[in-house]
Amino acid sequence: MTDAASLSAPEAARRSLVGWLLVLSLPLLMAVMELSVYAVEPRVLSLRNIVNVLDQASYAFVFASAQMMVILTRGFDLSLGTSVSTVSVASALAMTGLVAAGAPDALVVAAGLIAGLGVGALVGLFNGGFVAGLGINPFVVTLGSLNICLGLSTTISGGGPVFNVPDVFSRLFYNGKLMPGVSIPIMIAVLIGLGLYFLLNHTTFGRSLYIIGNNPRAARVAGLPSRRYLMFAYLACSLLAAFGGLMLTARTGSGEPNLGGSLMLESIAAAVIGGVSLQGGVGGVGAVVFGALFVTMLSNSMDLLEVGGYVQQILLGCVIIIAIFLDRLRQTRA
Amino acid sequence: MTHIVDRRGAGAVSQRALRGYARVGFLPTVLIVLVVAMALFVPRFLSVQNVFNVLRSSSYLVILSAGQMLVLIVGGFDLSVGAVVPLASVVSAMTMVWAGGAVPGQTGLIIALGVLAGLGSGLLVGLLNGLCVAFLKVSAFIVTLGSMSIATGMALLLTNGIPVYGMPKAFVSGFGRGLWFQLPTAVYLAALVVAAVWFIQNFTKMGRYLYAIGGNLHAATVSGVRTKTYLVLAYAVCSILAAVTGLALTAEIGSGQAVINGQLTLESIAAAVIAGVSLKGGVGRVEMVTLAALFLLILTNAMDLLRIDPRIQTIFLGLIVVLAVAIEEMGKRRTPVD
Numbered sequence: 272m273t274d275a276a277s278l279s280a281p282e283a284a285r286r287s288l289v290g291w292l293l294v295l296s297l298p299l300l301m302a303v304m305e306l307s308v309y310a311v312e313p314r315v316l317s318l319r320n321i322v323n324v325l326d327q328a329s330y331a332f333v334f335a336s337a338q339m340m341v342i343l344t345r346g347f348d349l350s351l352g353t354s355v356s357t358v359s360v361a362s363a364l365a366m367t368g369l370v371a372a373g374a375p376d377a378l379v380v381a382a383g384l385i386a387g388l389g390v391g392a393l394v395g396l397f398n399g400g401f402v403a404g405l406g407i408n409p410f411v412v413t414l415g416s417l418n419i420c421l422g423l424s425t426t427i428s429g430g431g432p433v434f435n436v437p438d439v440f441s442r443l444f445y446n447g448k449l450m451p452g453v454s455i456p457i458m459i460a461v462l463i464g465l466g467l468y469f470l471l472n473h474t475t476f477g478r479s480l481y482i483i484g485n486n487p488r489a490a491r492v493a494g495l496p497s498r499r500y501l502m503f504a505y506l507a508c509s510l511l512a513a514f515g516g517l518m519l520t521a522r523t524g525s526g527e528p529n530l531g532g533s534l535m536l537e538s539i540a541a542a543v544i545g546g547v548s549l550q551g552g553v554g555g556v557g558a559v560v561f562g563a564l565f566v567t568m569l570s571n572s573m574d575l576l577e578v579g580g581y582v583q584q585i586l587l588g589c590v591i592i593i594a595i596f597l598d599r600l601r602q603t604r605a
Numbered sequence: 606m607t608h609i610v611d612r613r614g615a616g617a618v619s620q621r622a623l624r625g626y627a628r629v630g631f632l633p634t635v636l637i638v639l640v641v642a643m644a645l646f647v648p649r650f651l652s653v654q655n656v657f658n659v660l661r662s663s664s665y666l667v668i669l670s671a672g673q674m675l676v677l678i679v680g681g682f683d684l685s686v687g688a689v690v691p692l693a694s695v696v697s698a699m700t701m702v703w704a705g706g707a708v709p710g711q712t713g714l715i716i717a718l719g720v721l722a723g724l725g726s727g728l729l730v731g732l733l734n735g736l737c738v739a740f741l742k743v744s745a746f747i748v749t750l751g752s753m754s755i756a757t758g759m760a761l762l763l764t765n766g767i768p769v770y771g772m773p774k775a776f777v778s779g780f781g782r783g784l785w786f787q788l789p790t791a792v793y794l795a796a797l798v799v800a801a802v803w804f805i806q807n808f809t810k811m812g813r814y815l816y817a818i819g820g821n822l823h824a825a826t827v828s829g830v831r832t833k834t835y836l837v838l839a840y841a842v843c844s845i846l847a848a849v850t851g852l853a854l855t856a857e858i859g860s861g862q863a864v865i866n867g868q869l870t871l872e873s874i875a876a877a878v879i880a881g882v883s884l885k886g887g888v889g890r891v892e893m894v895t896l897a898a899l900f901l902l903i904l905t906n907a908m909d910l911l912r913i914d915p916r917i918q919t920i921f922l923g924l925i926v927v928l929a930v931a932i933e934e935m936g937k938r939r940t941p942v943d
Contacts, residue, residue, distance in 0.1 A: 347746075349871075401927060401931060405931055405934065405935070406934065407927065407930055407931055407934055408878075408884045408885075408930070410874070410878075410884055411878050411884070411926060411927060411930045412927055414871055414874065414875060414878075414923075414926060414927075415923040415924060415926045415927030416923060416927075417871070417923065418871075418919045418920065418922050418923025418926070419919070419920045419923035419924060420923075421919050421923075422916050422917060422918070422919035422920030422921075422923065423920060425916045425919075426914070426916045426917060426920075430916075536750055539746075539750070540747075540750065543744075543747055549744045549746055549747070550744075579762075580761075581758045581759075581761040581762035581765075582758065582762060583758070584754050584755075584757055584758030584761070585754070585755050585758035585759060585762065586758075587751075587754050587758075588750075588751040588752060588753070588754030588755035588756075588758065589751065589755065590751075591747060591750060591751040591754065592737060592743065592747065592748055592751040592752075595743050595744065595747045595748075595751075596737075596741050596743055599741065599742060599743055
């Protein structure tokens with residue numbers, strides 16, 4: 272198995288036209304989709320809609336990159352979703368509690384961040400501890416933490432939303448104005464993307480994740496501290512997801528125990544459609560950017576064409592299978 | 606193995622007993638402890654009504670998990686079972702309503718058509734899954750994620766989310782809520798499915814091939830096993846069993862439902878995993894899966910009877926799934942490999 276990064280220049284040049292078409296299949300598919308929607312509904316390429324899509328895609332990007340951190344190591348995180356709900360509820364409760372006590376804004380926001388990221392860290396340590404420490408299958412471990420988080424989020428919130436998240440929090444992570452024309456979620460997504468790019472490509476930890484995913488035994492034999500790195504991967508995944516949860520909480524302005532409902536499957540779908548392989552060791556920030564954009568564009572186009580929600584679900588299912596099949600072709604050709 | 610048999614004496618016997626116990630796992634013990642404790646401390650646990658409820662609800666999970674196990678054995682996954690259940694429910698109910706109008710009075714025919722349509726919808730999803738996995742070599746996780754989305758969308762699209770009423774009385778009161786020899790009908794259905802799968806696993810070529818494929822796909826192909834056929838078969842059987850679950854639930858509820866317990870897929874995988882079915886493929890026995898499904902439902906029932914908040918129950922279940930597998934894993938490591 273050679274991944275794109277390890278291809279030498281002449282090898283790459285020898286690729287046939289078909290090969291290149293396959294490599295570009297996702298961007299091409301996206302362009303074709305947007306243009307054909309444009310023919311029917313010109314609004315799709317209006318500045319407002321494009322900004323809207325980018326905005327939505329930032330959230331998808333954060334969750335999909337969280338998921339990528341563990342998919343790279345041949346794992347996945349089923350608890351991403353219910354953990355996001357728990358983060359949302361916990362941070363909202365911490366903030367509303369302090370607001371009621373009359374605490375200053377800075378303290379309120381700090382408490383929200385600490386509560387949210389703290390929950391994320393705990394989930395990450397639980398998942399990583401069982402996966403890396405005891406060698407239990409990630410599916411089982413994260414299935415367990417999925418249920419634990421589900422119970423926690425509904426218990427501590429009492430089942431309903433936690434209202435009155437302070438405006439200052441929403442301004443900070445959602446609708447504040449820092450730079451004209453660029454929304455805060457987009458800026459956060461870009462920062463996270465740059466950070467992850469550096470982490471995955473220029474640090475020992477990042478490169479080791481690929482090696483662990485490609486061949487766990489080789490990684491261990493080579494003397495990599497695999498367990499510690501695996502642990503970090505799960506921690507990073509849950510922390511990123513928690514941060515995404517805080518962003519969503521800022522957007523809705525309330526702590527929602529059902530916030531993460533479909534996030535788990537969507538995040539895996541976006542990552543995998545972008546080209547992160549469930550076999551581990553293949554993928555990167557670029558893949559997640561494309562995957563998140565694709566998923567968002569698809570649902571945006573269907574919304575604009577007024578496709579009903581049920582039909583959207585069917586089409587999304589078909590597209591996931593087709594996209595992954597194209598990816599499969601791409602990998603066998605490369 | 607043989608050197609133990611040669612050494613006669615108490616040590617060898619107890620060692621062999623231990624080894625046998627390790628093979629079966631700790632699940633039966635935990636199950637017995639749970640049942641005895643509940644029977645001693647909560648009298649209502651053994652009341653006829655309660656036993657019926659537990660048996661009926663675990664029957665559904667047993668059928669579903671047996672199918673899930675087959676797919677796990679070939680090294681796959683089926684995330685779509687939880688969506689096939691409502692799809693089969695809706696399709697069968699709508700067919701029966703339609704047939705009730707087309708051939709009024711022919712109850713037998715109406716039910717047969719409904720059942721066939723329900724099973725057919727399951728078979729279609731199973732074929733989609735199996736063909737994509739076997740021939741397109743797409744990851745099972747993604748394929749079944751896609752088909753889950755498709756099946757859910759279909760069920761909702763067909764009904765707009767509104768329950769489908771108007772099935773023949775015989776189907777609901779005769780089968781779904783009926784008792785045969787004092788036991789809910791679903792129990793017989795589950796027993797039948799378990800017996801059939803047990804037979805397949807132990808006495809047929811298909812059973813052995815499924816283990817071989819999951820153990821080492823390449824080796825199975827090289828040895829001349831038609832791996833693709835058997836892969837498709839495993840997925841098809843899994844989806845059909847999910848459809849059977851859907852039919853039984855529809856008969857009990859009395860209407861076709863596009864939204865049925867969203868946790869079914871995860872529960873079926875949890876039951877299989879607690880039963881020691883390996884997610885890497887090649888390992889898994891239906892009798893253990895049956896015990897695990899019973900264990901999960903009895904545990905839920907026990908927590909209900911002890912008035913534990915359902916939200917806290919979810920937390921418990923999560924912990925138990927992880928701990929069960931962790932203990933199993935540790936046990937395996939301590940048993941010497943030979």
